[in-house]
Amino acid sequence: MTRYVFLILLFASSSIISCRPSSEDQERSAQERPNSRELNDALIQQNRQLIAEEIELIDAYVDRNGLVMDTTSTGLRYKILEKTNGREVRLMKDITLSYSVSLLNGNLCYSSDSSGFLSFTIGQSNQPSGLQEGLLKMKEGELAIFIVPSYLGYGITGDGICIPGSSSILYHVKLEKVSIQ
Numbered sequence: 001m002t003r004y005v006f007l008i009l010l011f012a013s014s015s016i017i018s019c020r021p022s023s024e025d026q027e028r029s030a031q032e033r034p035n036s037r038e039l040n041d042a043l044i045q046q047n048r049q050l051i052a053e054e055i056e057l058i059d060a061y062v063d064r065n066g067l068v069m070d071t072t073s074t075g076l077r078y079k080i081l082e083k084t085n086g087r088e089v090r091l092m093k094d095i096t097l098s099y100s101v102s103l104l105n106g107n108l109c110y111s112s113d114s115s116g117f118l119s120f121t122i123g124q125s126n127q128p129s130g131l132q133e134g135l136l137k138m139k140e141g142e143l144a145i146f147i148v149p150s151y152l153g154y155g156i157t158g159d160g161i162c163i164p165g166s167s168s169i170l171y172h173v174k175l176e177k178v179s180i181q
Contacts, residue, residue: 050166051075054149058168061104061147069147077147078134086140087178091123094179095135100172101163104147109162109169117176128153131171140178146171 058077062069069077089095096119100111112118122132130152138144150156150166158165 051149051151054151054166054168057104058147058149061168061170067145069145072133074130074133074152075149076130076133076152078137079145080138080142081145082141082143084139084141086142086175087180088139089122089135089137089175089178091136092121093181094119094121095175096177097135098174098176102170103163104168104170128169130169131173134171135173135175138173138175140175143172143174146173 055075061067062077067077067079069079071077096117098112098117100113101109103109118127120127122135125132128148130148131146133152134144134146134148148169148171150168153169154163154165154167156165158167163169
């Protein structure tokens with residue numbers, strides 16, 4: 001019985017050794033595949049291209065709708081439609097807003113009409129960073145439009161419900177309340 005176990009182990013180890021690629025095969029394989037830096041550079045270039053294409057789509061939407069909007073350094077487009085002298089939004093402040101969220105093609109995704117007001121703490125929420133950045137430009141009682149590029153919204157995956165991956169989103173918001181605290 002020990003002799004059979006020894007033969008099985010010997011056969012298994014020789015099979016494993018014979019399946020290993022030779023050093024020549026390993027070297028050829030390493031030369032054929034891109035190194036991690038080349039791959040990283042290619043991914044960065046592809047991402048830049050996708051962002052440039054998305055910016056073109058946003059520009060076309062803005063032009064088509066005759067909007068005059070400001071743009072932040074991150075790429076958020078915003079327009080304060082009605083200004084007030086209300087309390088300013090700041091990080092760590094609780095806010096409440098009425099809203100509608102749609103895609104640039106006009107498809108409505110969410111709204112406070114069906115979901116109720118949205119309340120959260122600025123800087124401490126899982127709400128899209130583009131929305132929070134836009135709200136920081138507002139005061140209580142103001143109305144605004146934000147166009148949030150996908151990289152400031154729900155990214156390449158979307159939200160898994162209504163917003164597809166890599167989608168720019170349009171917010172119409174009214175800042176209902178800013179906490180006093």
